[in-house]
Amino acid sequence: MEQNGGRRRPTIKDVAAVAGVSRGTVSRVLNGGHWVSPEALTAVQAAIKSTGYAANRHARSLVTGRANSVAFLLTEPQQLLFEDPNFSVLLRGAADALAKRDMPLLLMVAGTAAERRRVTDYVTAGHVDGVLLISSHAGNPVVGTLLRDGVPTVACGTPLGYEGKVGYVAADDVTGAREMVRHLRDTGRQRIATITGPLDTPGGVQRLQGYRDELGGSYDESLVAHGDYSRLGGQRAMAELLERRPDLDAVFVASDLMAAGALITLAAQGRRVPGDVAVGGFDDSYLAATLTPALTTMRQPFERISSEMVRLLTDVINGEQPAAITLPTTLIHRDST
Amino acid sequence: MEQNGGRRRPTIKDVAAVAGVSRGTVSRVLNGGHWVSPEALTAVQAAIKSTGYAANRHARSLVTGRANSVAFLLTEPQQLLFEDPNFSVLLRGAADALAKRDMPLLLMVAGTAAERRRVTDYVTAGHVDGVLLISSHAGNPVVGTLLRDGVPTVACGTPLGYEGKVGYVAADDVTGAREMVRHLRDTGRQRIATITGPLDTPGGVQRLQGYRDELGGSYDESLVAHGDYSRLGGQRAMAELLERRPDLDAVFVASDLMAAGALITLAAQGRRVPGDVAVGGFDDSYLAATLTPALTTMRQPFERISSEMVRLLTDVINGEQPAAITLPTTLIHRDST
DNA sequence: AGAAGCACTGTGAACGTGCACAGCCCAACC
């Protein structure tokens, strides 16, 4: 309420004085209000309001040993993740979920070795309570460090090489991929190709897995090309596929961004979508609906993924065992199939 | 070096004991190393390494009254900013620049009134030293609050309604827009339209200003349509322009994302780019190069903008007067003009 | 009536730092 006229910020002591109680009582009110009389409670609450008191988090953290904050850690080699439209959605979701718990989100980037060093130093020094890990490529050295130092960690997507050792939240890639391939087959496609993600990422191997599972015996190596989750990668992989198998009539692309690239190649080579070739994506990023034609894709529930990551992480911080959560994907039917 | 076997983290006292000096000396080494003898210096440095000591930032903040962290504050009503490709670049740049100063970046979102309240409480409570403000729409209530409470703030783009009261870093929108329009005219275009950003944002008004300045007398209201920085908005505005002025032969679009939308409309209506209509964008986001045709656009130096914002903010935090920094834009000539 | 419990309150000691201050040693100066 009061104006900050260059004066010192009110402390718990000031509140206690105004309320006519002791520091201890104010502290108890602040932390749940148990074991304090109704009169004291209201007096303290009024005093807090009138003084404009806000707890000093540094002092609190110092004595409790908890930072009450969480790091959102990006460990991609390049800024590839920043081109990824999903990243923003995930980031925002995490920030929202954390804000509801009154915990700030610290954004940390660990691309280079120097950054990696700084980040692990920071994190293992206990300046955050836990880490939301946006890694993906297997063999990430950061994961090992966090694990070894016992830092509560929740990954986004199966952490290849660390399954069962670190908690994670992921979409059901295998089933999602199967469903898309089944959809393509159900609409009469015979020669269904796929553009995969990098095979050292969970999305890369698991969506390919689903593609294979669904196709079973009729699986054919020449219908598989590999991308790197970038638009350009999708463009190239599509060109490669068309050269190898000009007869293909559908393609399941492991990400919307790569699908956007594939559409460019298809258009450039005069193939009509979905007339000549049906295209199915994965993610349902905001891109999908704006492409021409609008992209049929598997929706990943990113808002849910981020909120579950935060929930899981706070649980782990509070001593629970890390768990693995898999969430279902949904087929979004648009114009490209 | 030592393993964290559930043991307590080393404190400055442990370091002092190992080095055979007092806390004070270790503290001096930590803060610049002035007034400490060479022998003590090396002894302390060795002790820091052998104990694996890292200063407790909470304790430090408690006594110094500085948080040593900065908030990256998003104040857009919706998640519009998260669709904006520039946002990621800015965010990453800021995180990098801050990391070099060993300051963490706190991401805060203040879209709704409740979020706004929480954020201003947090910030004015002194839990961060300053704010990197990613606002844009005029009349943002958060700016006033920050200003009133004397929170060091640096905005991205001219903070409409608060010019001269808060420091900012911006690209030279007016000159950039002029240059693009001049380029269109120099390549022989006669009827140059424009799609503006929202007119309560600096980019909206200033890029329109540049367009007008360059066209001078030959300026015509019917060649101006308004967008909202979204792809769909660009799509709609382009349709509006084509209906009103089917004879137009060029369009300057105030953002790449809107230009992407404009290209969709132009393609749908059978206009060839750049044959029938030349299209110039603004931003040079990663989108621009991947569009078909690749987009001619004005490059905003986002990496530089974010690093200058951080530099300016740290200056303000250290007591300097806030300044206004304007950075030049560059014409990137591609295939759409 | 005294003991025992309950509901609540106040107090002192931490937590790990930076900073002001006082003290030390040694060289240089009068």
Next chain:
DNA sequence: GGTTGGGCTGTGCACGTTCACAGTGCTTCT
């Protein structure tokens, strides 16, 4: 040879909070 002063060092206090503990007054049970 005492005084000054500069280079370096150690010590006590403060920062704002939580937590354990010791009360206090009041009810209830033996």
